[in-house]
């Protein structure tokens with residue numbers, strides 16, 4: 001008697017699939033593909049420094065030595081945002097020459113998430129940074145002019161995500177008569193020239209820089225690099241465009257380590273034009 005093994009294999013595969021154990025391989029029907037993934041339990045944990053065009057720069061500790069690894073990400077997390085500040089599990093893939101390549105397998109639960117939507121009606125969330133305890137909201141005295149609505153929105157997002165906000169006033173040299181554009185009750189306001197005070201606030205924290213394009217986020221980062229407050233590569237900066245909108249000079253976010261501090265980072269982000277709060281349900285609270 002000839003037994004049609006393929007029939008039985010397919011039959012049991014379908015049964016297993018119904019039980020939720022495996023997913024049938026639709027391309028090659030005879031061999032079911034397992035849904036179970038290898039455990040990520042023993043994989044090293046890294047800190048995401050930069051995320052741009054599907055490539056992630058991740059810092060891991062290897063025998064007490066910091067290693068920068070360029071990573072892709074596993075297909076099972078392809079729909080999730082991975083941002084600077086994220087802690088991730090990575091598997092080391094290849095060691096081509098001196099460059100080590102890895103793959104992000106898992107994003108560890110985040111303590112905080114600073115996020116926005118494109119507008120208030122939209123619920124599609126864009127994560128700006130993860131695990132930040134505090135945010136520096138940069139406002140220029142002019143060029144670009146302050147936008148109170150924008151600042152209020154970021155403050156609302158910080159409140160929602162339990163992130164402590166600070167207001168950093170930049171370009172104080174351009175407008176000495178700068179008047180506070182909004183009621184900043186209880187929120188600390190610091191000039192971007194007060195580097196010593198800024199340095200104190202950055203200790204033992206992850207801080208994200210937020211602001212319109214051209215307010216001087218990257219300029220302040222560069223100044224802190226010059227003063228030895230943080231370590232890393234200088235950021236590109238550029239003139240603000242004439243219409244005041246500002247070109248977006250920084251195109252991706254980048255984390256910088258506060259010097260001699262293990263868990264202290266600052267994250268420079270690209271300028272943001274619109275800060276939607278589609279994830280806050282209380283619509284009345286949203287309108288400023």
Ligand SMILES: Nc1nc2c(ncn2[C@@H]2O[C@H](COP(=O)(O)OP(=O)(O)OP(=O)(O)O)[C@@H](O)[C@H]2O)c(=O)[nH]1
Pocket residue numbers: 170171172173174192211212213214215216217218219220236237238239240246247248249250251269270271272
């Ligand atoms: N006069 C003056 N110019 C400043 C100051 N801070 C920054 N600028 C200038 O403002 C322009 C924009 O600065 P950036 O640091 O590139 O601004 P950014 O916020 O990083 O902009 P994006 O990367 O596009 O979001 C540059 O030409 C800086 O030299 C300041 O305190 N005073």
Ligand SMILES: [Mg+2]
Pocket residue numbers: 217218219235236237249250269270271
């Ligand atoms: Mg910038």
